[in-house]
Amino acid sequence: MKNSKYKTDLPVMLSPKTATAGRFNLSLKPWHGLLLLGICVLSSTAAYTADDTANAPPFEVLLRWMPLLLKGFVFNLVISVSAMGIGTLVGAALGLGQISLHGSVRKTSWFVTQFFRNSPWLVLLFFAMFLLPFEIKVGGFTIPLPDWLKAIFGLSLPVMANVSEIVRGAIASLPSGQWEAADSLAFSRTQVLWRIILPQCVKRMLPPWMNLYSILTMATVLASIVGVSEVMTLTGQALSAEDGRTDLLMPFYSFILFLFFIYCYPIARWTVYLEQKFAVKT
Amino acid sequence: MAWSEDQPMVSIKNLHKSFGALEVIKGVSLDVMKGEVICIIGPSGSGKSTIIRCVNALNDMQKGSILVEGQEVNDPDLNKLELRKKVGMVFQQYNLFPHKTALENIMMAPLLVLKQDKAEVEELARQLVKKVRLEGKENNYPGELSGGQQQRVAIARSLAMTPDVMLFDEVTAALDPETVNEVLVTIKELAEDGMTCILVTHEMGFAREVADHIYFTDKGVIVEHGRPATFFDDAKDPRTKEFLSQIL
Numbered sequence: 001m002k003n004s005k006y007k008t009d010l011p012v013m014l015s016p017k018t019a020t021a022g023r024f025n026l027s028l029k030p031w032h033g034l035l036l037l038g039i040c041v042l043s044s045t046a047a048y049t050a051d052d053t054a055n056a057p058p059f060e061v062l063l064r065w066m067p068l069l070l071k072g073f074v075f076n077l078v079i080s081v082s083a084m085g086i087g088t089l090v091g092a093a094l095g096l097g098q099i100s101l102h103g104s105v106r107k108t109s110w111f112v113t114q115f116f117r118n119s120p121w122l123v124l125l126f127f128a129m130f131l132l133p134f135e136i137k138v139g140g141f142t143i144p145l146p147d148w149l150k151a152i153f154g155l156s157l158p159v160m161a162n163v164s165e166i167v168r169g170a171i172a173s174l175p176s177g178q179w180e181a182a183d184s185l186a187f188s189r190t191q192v193l194w195r196i197i198l199p200q201c202v203k204r205m206l207p208p209w210m211n212l213y214s215i216l217t218m219a220t221v222l223a224s225i226v227g228v229s230e231v232m233t234l235t236g237q238a239l240s241a242e243d244g245r246t247d248l249l250m251p252f253y254s255f256i257l258f259l260f261f262i263y264c265y266p267i268a269r270w271t272v273y274l275e276q277k278f279a280v281k282t
Numbered sequence: 283m284a285w286s287e288d289q290p291m292v293s294i295k296n297l298h299k300s301f302g303a304l305e306v307i308k309g310v311s312l313d314v315m316k317g318e319v320i321c322i323i324g325p326s327g328s329g330k331s332t333i334i335r336c337v338n339a340l341n342d343m344q345k346g347s348i349l350v351e352g353q354e355v356n357d358p359d360l361n362k363l364e365l366r367k368k369v370g371m372v373f374q375q376y377n378l379f380p381h382k383t384a385l386e387n388i389m390m391a392p393l394l395v396l397k398q399d400k401a402e403v404e405e406l407a408r409q410l411v412k413k414v415r416l417e418g419k420e421n422n423y424p425g426e427l428s429g430g431q432q433q434r435v436a437i438a439r440s441l442a443m444t445p446d447v448m449l450f451d452e453v454t455a456a457l458d459p460e461t462v463n464e465v466l467v468t469i470k471e472l473a474e475d476g477m478t479c480i481l482v483t484h485e486m487g488f489a490r491e492v493a494d495h496i497y498f499t500d501k502g503v504i505v506e507h508g509r510p511a512t513f514f515d516d517a518k519d520p521r522t523k524e525f526l527s528q529i530l
Contacts, residue, residue: 181377181436184338185391185443186366195394199381 033265036258043250058251065238065252072231073259075148079230080217082152087159087216088209094160095167101189109164116161122222128154129226148230151223159216166208170201203278210271214264231256285352291316291447291478292337298345299332306332308502309346314447319479321489324499325525330482333499334449337480338369351446367395370445374452376432378424384435385411385420388442396443403442410438414468430461434468447478454485486529490514498522 043058056064097109116124132150136143174197182192224232235252242248290313299307306329314320322330335341337348339355339362348355350365378387388407392398411420414434424432433453440448450469454462466488473479473492483489489496490510497507498519506519517523 175375175377177373177375177377178379180340181371181373181379183340183362184366184369184371184373185439186363186395187391188363188395191394195390196379200379 030265033258033261036254036261040251040254040258043247043254058245058248061242061245061248062251062255066255068234068238069231069252069255070259072229072234073256075228076217076220076223076230077263079148079152079155079220079223079228080213083155083159083220084213084216086152087156088163090156091160091163092167094164095171096193098164098168099171113161113164113168116157117165119158121155121158121219122225124157125151125154125222125226128157147226148223148228151220151226151228154226155216155219155223159212162212163209166205166212167201169208170204171197173204174200207271207275207278210267210274214267214271217264217267218260231259285349287316289352290314290349291318291351292480293349294333294337294346295348296346297333297336297343297348299329299336299341299343306502307336307343310499310502310504312497312504312507314478314480316446316478317476318494319473319481319492320495320497321481321483321493322497322499323483323486323489323525324505328499329502330499331451334371334451334480334482337447337449338366338371340371363395367443368446369449370440370443370447371449372433372436372440372451372453374455376424376429376436376456378432378436378439380424383421383423384416384427387424387435388439391439392442407438407442410441413441413471414438415464428461429457430464433457433461433465437465437468437472441472447480448472450479450481450483452482452484454483484529486514486526498525500525 040062041059094109094113097105098113100106100109128150129147132145132153134145136145178196178200179192182196187196220230221232223230224236227233235256239245239248239252292314294313295311297307297310298305306327310329310333312320322333324330332341336343337350337355339360343356346356350369353365354360355365378384379390382390385404385407388410389400389403392403392406393400408420411417414437416431416434416438419427419431419435424435427435437453453469454465457465462485466485469479469481470488470492481489481493493510495507496510496513498505498513498517498521500521506513506517506522513522514526517526
């Protein structure tokens, strides 16, 4: 019998194995950050040998470039926040479109969502980079579209599609009894949605939404491929300015990893906290 | 369209309802007069809940007619919101809004749907809380209340819309045996106050006590109906007899 490995014939009585670990418990731990910091510090000091008198010590070089790199990192954060903002606004509208009573709106929203959700982020970024003009003429005004702005649009496309699915999924995950109870009390559909369904969805949407934000933040370095002066681009420039010294690679790139870690780790912890907090209550 | 109180408040005629190829209601007719309490009993899957869900248009119907105070429910141009203002419903799973307190649950519909004055609504809501004996629980969230308490909030929430007829869909089926009674007492008081009620229930003792009329459904049709005393003690149909012998 299938259940013979249990000591009872009633496996249903056994306490179920609960997946206590969220996905972040598997990925990020404080020691990961310490490891990155350790690599950064060690590689920038130990790898330097005394006979190498022509070059400055790597740690000194890193310190010299640090202000510029931090500036670049802040730019990454600006891109991530902006893309998240745009993507969330448009994605929420798209998600509501997916549950519209109008068939055409529903199907169009579904198609747009699936199209952008299943496209590689880098392709969407190139798409935005090279298909958008460098300036838009509206009436007599010329609005320039710098690369970083195009990168924000490009990255907000996959965010939009993912937010759309988060919204649709959260709405679908509520028990149908909530709709029925609200319907039976003569609420209009708009009222049901905004007063009863969506307020309950916010809780459910927050953890996946923050998860998405972490992913987006890490994806902002893709913008370096299309030439936006974010942290990866600047690191590359700094390294070539130092004549491509190979002993600098490790300190510089582990420093960048460390920067992303200290930004994303608290978000990840907070997401885990929220997931646990909202897990039991319905 | 003029409806007067000597006509049935809810009049179901030859109701047919299918889910896909599965026909669950095969021609049900029943009348409910104002102030009357009727109970629909029968085995699971006999279509009891579907009948009352058709009354407030939560389910559509394929054929037949339901008149609620003279208004036809089986009408593509039906104003569902106007119908549902007259018909309250309580569910097996309570379905309270978990993000609102007990009092807010009760006040929401009168405020947002009927656009009534907030002070008046709150006064009514507090009266209803008292009526269902939940004083002190006004500011608790549904998650903090027991099943029986939640169900009484759900009854109060429905009553706050001052409906003319109340539908109860197996409202005690999900409750602990100890808390069933507190909900039944609330419904009984409601019935004694003259509220028109249609109940789907498995509580035979309760049905016998409060109902003016009992309908027994099986496989989508009404097999037998009558006054409680005649129905329970003098059932004619073999299917009714079998059902009653199993549960009484």
